[in-house]
Amino acid sequence: MPMEKTFDPATIEAKWAHEWESRGLYRPARPDATPYTIVNPPPNVTGALHIGHALDNTLQDVLVRYERLRGKDALWVVGMDHAGIATQMVVERQLEARQDKRTNYSREEFIDKVWQWKAESGGQITGQLRRLGCSMDWGREQFTMDPHFTEAVVKVFVDLHKKGLIYRDKRLVNWDPKLKTAISDLEVETHEVQGGFWHFKYPLADGVTLDDGRDYIEVATTRPETMLADMAVAVHPDDARYKSVIGKDILQPITGRRFKIVADEHADPELGSGAVKITPGHDFNDFEVGKRAGIQPGRMFNMFDEDANVQQVSDRLIPDDFLGLHRFRRNGEDGARELVVAMMKEEGFLIPHIDKDGNEHDAEPRTIQTPFGDRGGVVIEPWLTDQWYVDAETLAQPPIAAVRDGRINIVPKTWEKTFFNWMENIQPWCVSRQLWWGHRIPxxxxxxxxxxxxxxxxxxxxxxxxxxxxxxxxxxxxxxxxxxxxxxxxxxxxxxxxxxxxxxxxxxxxxxxxxxxxxxxxxxxxxxxxxDVLDTWFSSALWPFATLGWPESTDLVKRHYPNDVLISGFDILFFWDARMAMQGMEFMGDVPWKTLYLHGLVRAPDGAKMSKSKGNVVDPLGLIDQYGADALRFFMSAMESQGRDIKMDDARLAGYRNFATKLWNAARFCEANGIAASTSFEAPAATLPVNRWIIGEVAATVAAMETAFAAYRFDEAANAIYSFAWDRFCDWYLELIKGAIDDETKAVAGWVLDQILVMLHPFMPFITEELWTGLGDRADYPLITAKWPAPAGARDAEASADIDWLIKLVSELRAAKAELGLPPGARLTAHFPASLKGRTDKLAAQLDRLARLESVSFDPAPAGASAQLVVEGETITVPLEGVIDIAAERDRLTKTLAAATKERDGLAGRLNNPSFVERAKPEAVEKARADHAAKEAEADRLTAALARLG
Known part of the structure; x- marks a missing residue:
């Protein structure tokens, strides 16, 4: 059947996604081939495809399809994470919608409900990944709560405990009072909150005074409620104001508790009064100060219960009025904060803040960076509690060595410094969570x-x-x-x-x-x-080997561990990537992957980070509906430049959709001219310069792409095939062969189109597979399992030189016509240097058809106005007398140039004005730069046009 006239992405995407998967082509049987392995960062079972997933999975699929075409046994492990907190919240919200709650059920009954939810609603993202074209091994889809995975998790925990690398300890954690669980740093979001900075008098005990005669030390805090659990006041050891009272006692005003003034460099003499109240049970810095002061964690006060309500502490000095109060004002009722401030003020211990107008306030207004739980949505409380910890410092040493000696190659290299800084200062890893859904601690x-x-x-x-x-x-x-x-x-x-x-x-x-x-x-x-259950990151740290069947010694483990590459967002370098390296090296004795590629973020068109609150989130499924999956994939690949962030750009997406359409139309042209699928893997024999040239261009493109892939330059690989397919093949080769398509040219053109489809397939799998199959009867040899091009021999230097010269000449002539207002089809006379006669004779037919030359002369050009075309250092003269009104054209170009120059210089003045660049909105500055570049290019073009007139 002839090809359809129009390219319809939706139809072919659905068809080929089903065809590839149903035929098992994502994992063709290649037991004797070199293995190649990627594991997919497992999306949450609650998740939906977002633009970050689209980037991450596109890059992985590009590599997997590329290596599959190169004949490797390519395995792309796919699966989902059980997402402890997120999943439990989803199911609890469903219960709440029915006026029900989790605690109405036993643990086992609730977990049954979670499994039921997963069966009915979980994992929609896997279907969305299929729409993107991800060629994962769907037949071996993994889940972090699968029985074999649970076996691996339990074994790792038990073995680490036997080695003393997992232990129970009392430390501060990020406590979410709404979810009632510890959460990781990754699940903490910092928001700016308008708050206060309260100044208080803490009286010195036993009649002690400072050198200035004061009988108190001034302290300031943004969290006055925590003073109920104060255990020290810290001053800098070199602060002369307090040296005489170091080691003396403070009398905490509300509780009457006596505690010491301690010397610690944490206290900044330049900040406030230089004295800091220390509440080790509710502040991460204070916890460390308390330990240095000799306070054991078991003796530190935890003044809040799991709901962040005030509870009594071991010395029972918190007044009864506070017990049961929430830490903050809530539901119109004052909390512990308000009561502390009121009592301190009543007793004369509050130092008021005087504003610039002389008005008195209880607190100095402050914008405070405040931690919130990303799911619970409430302020996180540093909470002293007993949890299970991993000795991350010990486990970090082998990965550090592996990165240093090159066994793990981090791309781009700039991330190595960040990796070392974090790993060399790593803290114990809290792995217990107070949830019901997850891997129960054994x-x-x-x-x-x-x-x-x-x-x-x-x-x-x-x-x-x-x-x-x-x-x-x-x-x-x-x-x-x-x-x-x-x-x-x-x-x-x-x-x-x-x-x-x-x-x-x-x-x-x-x-x-x-x-x-x-x-x-x-x-x-x-x-x-x-x-308790284990932190989700604990189980996902085993992903590179547990997904292959470990702890069983399976053939997959032996063949596909270590993995070849991990592609990851830089934002989970520590939460996931580093922990995989730790566990992989501890339990497998080798690195989990040889290369770690870290990509940047996808940002809004103005460069802002995408967020729901800003309303600038982009739905990749909507982009697929609008532009097609191939266009979105190509956009992601072409814009990915080793860790740099990507700005969304609808114009580029539309451009790559147009690229797919252009390729479709080129294939239709070939079909209409009897050019069919090639029957040879090797390049056909060619005698014509244009055919020898295009075969050489294929070889150059293959080499450029292989170099780019080896360096993980997705942008360079994508742009190499784009440039060749659009510019060299569609725009020039097909134009050059029009009207002269003999049997040799048919064979060469069919072969070149095949090579384009193979090289483009990793980026645009759907359209390339459709064209591959449509242009030839090869149902048993689908493109997804074809061979990567390997054209033999070097480029034909003579043919390349001739055709490149022709292209430059035609381009210069077309540009001159456009600049002078001549129609593209205008036929002109050209005078060539005698040295070019052999070349022009050889290319006479193409010159006549593409250059639209009335005649070619080697005589000197006549006197008068002419256009001077300089091609590879030699000048070709095109007389213009009688062709255009020279004076009028010169006048028109001069006026247009003056206007463009004026606008260019005006924009340059704005951009050179620091006031504009610093104060204007970023999008306004960006537009001014773009406008300036456009006017500068226009001025250069007009200047060149005037110069051509002589």
């Missing part, structure tokens, strides 16, 4: 053995580490065996005891404790499973 707590040999079951408060022994194991049976051995040291249990498991539910535990107390002879020992 740890069981048993009762404490008391001094009298009896067992004590403790119900520790949330966030408090009990003294019970903990048994970390791959299963309850293993934990029970550990417990049996542990308790056998006591006579009562020397002959063994029945070990039972409690779910962790507090009511069940209380009932068991009551039964034990009522029956002291009972020798059952109950273990309680840790209720």
């Amino acid at each position: 740890a069981w707590y048993g009762p404490e053995i008391m001094a009298d040999g009896e067992l004590s079951y403790l119900l520790t408060a949330k966030g408090q580490l009990g003294r019970e022994p903990v048994f970390v194991a791959n299963s309850f049976e293993e934990a029970a065996a550990q417990a049996r051995e542990y308790y056998a040291t006591k006579p009562k249990y020397a002959n063994g005891a029945e070990i039972i498991e409690l779910s962790g539910d507090e009511d069940e535990t209380r009932a068991f404790i009551k039964a034990v107390r009522e029956n002291p002879d009972n020798i059952e020992i109950a273990l309680r499973r840790d209720p």
Whole structure:
């Protein structure tokens, strides 16, 4: 059937996505081929395709399709992350919509509901990735909660614990009071909030005064409510104002608590009074100051419960009026902050702020950088609690060495410094989360053995580490065996005891404790499973090897680990990439991937970061509907320049859609002229210069693309094939062969078009596959599994020189006609130097047809006005007497040049004015620069046109 007249992306995209996947062509059987492996950064099961996904997955697919065409056993691992917090929130919101809630169900019942949601609604993004054309191994789709993946997660946790690389500790975490869980730094967003800076008097104890006679130290804070848990005041050790009182006591005004003035370089003498109140249980900096001052984390005060309401602390000095109050004003009622300020003011300990007009205020107004949970949407509370931690410092050493010695190649190299800075200063990694959905921590707590040999079951408060022994194991049976051995040291249990498991539910535990107390002879020992789950990043850190079947020693593991490359946004370099490197090197003994490619962000057209609040988010599916997946993919690839951010540009997208249309029309031209699919992988024999030239251009393009791919220059590879397909093939070669399409030319043209389709396929898979199949009967040899071009031999130097000269001459002549207002078809006379006679004779037919020359002469040009065309250093003269009104044309060009020059210089003046550049909106400055460049180019063109007139 003849090709359709118009190119319809939607029709062919749906057809080929189904064809490729249904025939298993994303993973053709190539057991003897060189393996090539990429793992897809697993999107959240709750996710939808956004523009960052479109970039990330396009780049991966370009590489996978390229290597598949090169004959490799290309495996692109695909899957989804269970997304602990996000998924639990989705299901909880569904329950809330039905006036229901999670706590109405047991843990197991709620998890069943999550699995039900996943089966019905989760994973829509996988269908969207298919629309983008992602050639993933969909038959082996992975999920981080699959049974084999859970087995890997548990093994990693247990093994790290045995090595002392996972442990339980009391530290500060980012606590989300709405979600009631610790969250990672990645899940914290910093917002500017209008707040206050309160100044207070903290009285010195025991009649001590400062050198200036004051009996108090002034401290300032943006969080006055936390003073209820103050444990020190810090001053700089070299601050002369406070040297005499270092080590002396402060009397905290509200609680009456006595604590020391400590010397610590954290206190900045130039900031405020130079004295800082230290609340180690609610500030990350204060936590470190407290430890340096000798305060053990177990003795630090945690004055908030999990809801951020005030609770009593161990010295029981917080007044009853505060207990149960929320930290902030809420629902029209004052919170702990407001009550602290009121009490300090009433007792005369508030130092008022005097504004520039002499007015008195309780606090100095401040814009405060405030952390919010990205999902809970409330202010994060640094919270002192017991969590599970990974010794990231130890695990970071092998990846650091691997990057230094080149086993891991980070592209672009500029990210290495950032990588080293973070890895060399890495903190313990908190991996426990207070959720129900996720990988349950494989740890069981048993009762404490008391001094009298009896067992004590403790119900520790949330966030408090009990003294019970903990048994970390791959299963309850293993934990029970550990417990049996542990308790056998006591006579009562020397002959063994029945070990039972409690779910962790507090009511069940209380009932068991009551039964034990009522029956002291009972020798059952109950273990309680840790209720927490693991951080999602913990499981996704195993992605490069657990997805291949580890801990089983599968053929996939042996063949495809380490992976070849990971493509990732720079924003998850530490949260995911670095952790994969840690776990991969710890458990596999080798790097997880040989190359780590970090791309930039996709930004709005004005360069702003996309966000829902700004309303500038772009939907990639909408772009696919409008321009086609091929155009979007090509845009992403052509704009990706090693880590630089990409600005959305509808004009470019439209341009790449037009590129696809141009290729379609070129194929229709070939079909109409009897040019069909090539039957040869090798280039056909060619004698005509134009054919020898285009074969050489194919070889040059293949070489340029291979060089670009080797350096991960997606932009250079895309632009190489774009330039060749549009400019050299469509615009010039097809024009050059018109009217002279003999059998040789048909064979060459068909072969060249095939090579274009193969080279363009990684970027624009849909249209290229459609054309590949439409131009030839090769259903059993689809383009997706074709061979990458390997044209033999060097470029034909003589043919290349001749055709390149012809192209330059025709381009110069066309430009001259346009500048002089002559129609493109106007036939002119040209006078050539005698040295060019051999070349013009050889190219006579093309000169006649493309250059539209009435005659070619080698005699001297007649006197009078003429256009001078300089091509490769030699001048061709085109007489203009009688062709145009020379005087009128010169006058027109002069006036137009004057206007363009005036506008150019005016714009230059604005751009050279610092006031304009610094104060104007960025988009206004950008437009002025673009307008200046356009006027400058216009002035140069008009100047050249005047020069041609002589």
